[in-house]
Amino acid sequence: MNNKIITPLEASNKVKKSIAKRRAKDNRLKLYGRVAISLAVCFLLILFYSIFSKGYSGFFQYYVTLDINFDRERIDPKGDLSDNSLFDGEASKIVNESLFSIIQPQGRKAKKQAKKIVSSGKDVRIAKMVKNDPSLFGTTTKVKFALDDDIDSFLRGYIKRETPESERRISNKIIEYIDKLNEEGRISYEFSDYILSGSASGNPEMAGIKGAFIGSMLTLSVCLLIAFPLGVATAIYLEEVAKKNKITEFIEVNINNLAAVPSVVFGIMGLAIFISIFGMPRSIPLVGGMVLALMTLPTIIISSRAAIRAVPPSVRDAAYGIGASKLQVIFHHVIPLAMPGMLTGTIIGMAQALGETAPLLMIGMVAFIVDVPNSIVDPGTVLPVQIFMWADFAERMFIQKTSAAIIVLLGFLISMNALAVYLRKKLERRW
Amino acid sequence: MNNRNDLKSLELTVGDVFSKNARLKARNVNVFYGNNKAIDNVTIDIGSKEVISFIGPSGCGKSTFLRCFNRMNDTIDSCVVQGEITIDDENIYDKKIDVVPLRARIGMVFQKPNPFPKSIYDNVAYGPRIHGLSENKEHLDVIVEESLKRAGLWQEVSDRLQSPGTGLSGGQQQRLCIARAIAVSPEVILMDEPCSALDPIATAKIEDLIHELGNDYSIVIVTHSMQQAARVSKRTAYFHLGKLIEVGKTKEIFTRPQHHQTEAYISGKIG
Numbered sequence: 001m002n003n004k005i006i007t008p009l010e011a012s013n014k015v016k017k018s019i020a021k022r023r024a025k026d027n028r029l030k031l032y033g034r035v036a037i038s039l040a041v042c043f044l045l046i047l048f049y050s051i052f053s054k055g056y057s058g059f060f061q062y063y064v065t066l067d068i069n070f071d072r073e074r075i076d077p078k079g080d081l082s083d084n085s086l087f088d089g090e091a092s093k094i095v096n097e098s099l100f101s102i103i104q105p106q107g108r109k110a111k112k113q114a115k116k117i118v119s120s121g122k123d124v125r126i127a128k129m130v131k132n133d134p135s136l137f138g139t140t141t142k143v144k145f146a147l148d149d150d151i152d153s154f155l156r157g158y159i160k161r162e163t164p165e166s167e168r169r170i171s172n173k174i175i176e177y178i179d180k181l182n183e184e185g186r187i188s189y190e191f192s193d194y195i196l197s198g199s200a201s202g203n204p205e206m207a208g209i210k211g212a213f214i215g216s217m218l219t220l221s222v223c224l225l226i227a228f229p230l231g232v233a234t235a236i237y238l239e240e241v242a243k244k245n246k247i248t249e250f251i252e253v254n255i256n257n258l259a260a261v262p263s264v265v266f267g268i269m270g271l272a273i274f275i276s277i278f279g280m281p282r283s284i285p286l287v288g289g290m291v292l293a294l295m296t297l298p299t300i301i302i303s304s305r306a307a308i309r310a311v312p313p314s315v316r317d318a319a320y321g322i323g324a325s326k327l328q329v330i331f332h333h334v335i336p337l338a339m340p341g342m343l344t345g346t347i348i349g350m351a352q353a354l355g356e357t358a359p360l361l362m363i364g365m366v367a368f369i370v371d372v373p374n375s376i377v378d379p380g381t382v383l384p385v386q387i388f389m390w391a392d393f394a395e396r397m398f399i400q401k402t403s404a405a406i407i408v409l410l411g412f413l414i415s416m417n418a419l420a421v422y423l424r425k426k427l428e429r430r431w
Numbered sequence: 432m433n434n435r436n437d438l439k440s441l442e443l444t445v446g447d448v449f450s451k452n453a454r455l456k457a458r459n460v461n462v463f464y465g466n467n468k469a470i471d472n473v474t475i476d477i478g479s480k481e482v483i484s485f486i487g488p489s490g491c492g493k494s495t496f497l498r499c500f501n502r503m504n505d506t507i508d509s510c511v512v513q514g515e516i517t518i519d520d521e522n523i524y525d526k527k528i529d530v531v532p533l534r535a536r537i538g539m540v541f542q543k544p545n546p547f548p549k550s551i552y553d554n555v556a557y558g559p560r561i562h563g564l565s566e567n568k569e570h571l572d573v574i575v576e577e578s579l580k581r582a583g584l585w586q587e588v589s590d591r592l593q594s595p596g597t598g599l600s601g602g603q604q605q606r607l608c609i610a611r612a613i614a615v616s617p618e619v620i621l622m623d624e625p626c627s628a629l630d631p632i633a634t635a636k637i638e639d640l641i642h643e644l645g646n647d648y649s650i651v652i653v654t655h656s657m658q659q660a661a662r663v664s665k666r667t668a669y670f671h672l673g674k675l676i677e678v679g680k681t682k683e684i685f686t687r688p689q690h691h692q693t694e695a696y697i698s699g700k701i702g
């Protein structure tokens with residue numbers, strides 16, 4: 001035996017020889033790592049740059065300032081500021097008159113065209129203003145109105161003056177009017193008050209993401225309230241309570257499989273179960289949240305189980321040793337220690353759910369819904385679906401709105417991830 | 432039960448396994464990990480207010496046997512315990528027995544210090560809290576202080592009870608674990624190599640503590656140090672390959688071992 005063991009001198013020589021090789025290997029690995037990380041960072045920066053540089057203009061739009069004579073008789077004929085009375089009033093007409101006084105359109109046809117310069121939401125805007133501040137009545141005030149989306153696109157340069165009139169979406173006349181308004185300094189480019197507070201709309205200049213944003217919040221809340229307790233309870237049961245046997249093994253394999261199922265399948269399942277069998281309405285955040293909960297459950301279960309398994313056995317031994325019952329060990333020791341990991345998994349699952357479109361299309365959350373949902377049983381849509389819909393519309397202005405919505409969605413996602421990091425830091429015990 | 436002729440294991444074990452005022456009695460205990468027999472037909476008594484050492488080479492089953500007394504082996508799925516273990520003539524492996532009060536009666540200190548990731552105070556207060564031993568906050572404070580004092584840790588930590596228990600040194604952590612174990616006033620304390628990770632000073636402190644606790648409790652201590660066994664215990668049991676080879680007065684085991692395996696181990700030929 002002894003003659004096979006090398007002498008210390010030989011050993012140290014051999015080690016010396018191998019060391020250069022090992023160093024080179026280490027350095028190469030380090031280099032690969034650095035290259036990979038810088039590539040990833042580069043792509044991320046390019047992605048963010050292109051999204052933000054192109055998308056931020058979606059938060060702005062062109063407005064025209066008009067002098068509005070707030071004549072109570074005409075705006076609020078019944079004089080009670082009710083929706084009915086305001087609807088019967090002539091707000092649109094007043095706006096048009098003010099506009100016409102500046103651009104002086106001649107003839108019926110020209111007037112008809114000129115009317116379209118200001119977005120059709122003008123009467124709603126006036127109604128809102130007088131409702132908020134009835135003292136406006138009797139005054140003449142400067143009011144900003146959104147311009148029609150085609151005009152907006154023209155001002156942004158997407159519709160070109162040089163294009164022959166027959167191929168342009170706006171006529172020479174209109175261009176003339178716009179020039180006139182511009183000369184008088186009445187056109188301004190400002191932060192859009194529709195994008196954040198408006199809802200879905202066929203008029204791109206009035207479309208906003210409020211409805212979709214609230215819909216996303218409601219849907220995610222439902223998803224969280226279902227998936228988190230269920231997922232954590234399942235993980236605890238499988239890790240701490242269930243005996244390891246064929247059945248639990250089978251369940252485990254299937255949970256892992258579920259995590260890999262395409263999300264659209266969950267949508268079909270939701271359609272078949274919640275809507276067809278239980279007869280729940282379509283398009284509501286409740287059903288959307290339930291479908292997304294099914295989808296995120298495997299993620300939460302898997303990460304929670306990993307977190308539970310990472311709880312040191314010595315802590316368990318200590319607790320059992322002093323006479324804690326199973327339930328006490330779980331609630332006093334295992335859950336608090338596993339909580340950061342469980343939460344991280346949950347937020348990752350939620351972030352996935354936030355970006356999900358396909359399963360929600362299946363349950364009809366793609367319907368065109370103008371009203372902002374007030375509860376989880378009001379029809380609504382969600383951000384990614386809204387983006388998907390807008391990206392599909394023909395009007396040029398929806399492209400900017402789509403970019404703006406994407407930025408909002410990204411912001412939502414980033415803040416959720418930041419929350420995950422914060423919670424992790426906060427809950428993680430460093431002792 | 433004490434009919435010596437019934438007990439096959441007596442053929443194997445040298446010395447007197449029985450004790451006059453026995454508190455814990457193990458009879459023909461076998462322990463299996465799956466198909467692996469870790470403890471083979473062990474019979475032994477542990478007297479009340481007695482300190483007994485378990486010694487033997489690594490892997491001989493000392494920890495396994497120790498963990499039978501408070502049914503900690505239940506937490507290992509593959510582990511099966513056969514035979515009978517009684518405390519005050521009550522079979523602890525009876526189906527009717529609830530392990531929670533049992534473990535409150537039979538405390539345990541582990542080889543590796545394992546304080547909870549909580550404050551020093553909460554570590555000690557945990558047992559009294561879950562078992563509802565204190566009437567109010569003041570009483571709990573008294574229990575915590577008293578336990579820490581008995582564990583010889585009070586002076587070092589009295590001004591930082593709210594700091595984390597895991598922030599203490601290894602020896603302090605082990606004494607904290609002892610304080611935690613005695614805070615529920617157990618009748619028996621099982622110690623699995625409590626000093627294996629400690630320096631001589633911390634070890635001495637813990638040995639002093641065992642001496643003192645031995646006046647009130649039954650203590651079973653597993654140790655690899657024969658000096659320690661000699662210092663702290665009156666009785667010693669020598670295990671080998673899952674069998675209890677010899678039991679007797681510590682002095683006699685170390686000076687005049689009866690069995691050749693014990694002698695080999697004592698003189699450093701095994702282990």
Ligand SMILES: Nc1ncnc2c1ncn2[C@@H]1O[C@H](COP(=O)(O)OP(=O)(O)OP(=O)(O)O)[C@@H](O)[C@H]1O
Nearest residue numbers: 464467469488489490491492493494495496507509
């Ligand atoms: N959880 C377990 N699963 C399977 N086998 C185990 C387990 N724990 C211990 N064993 C086996 O049981 C036998 C006895 O182990 P035990 O830990 O009781 O020895 P020990 O005398 O305490 O040793 P040491 O002095 O090294 O702590 C060993 O052969 C060991 O491999």
Ligand SMILES: [Mg+2]
Nearest residue numbers: 493494495623
């Ligand atoms: Mg051991």
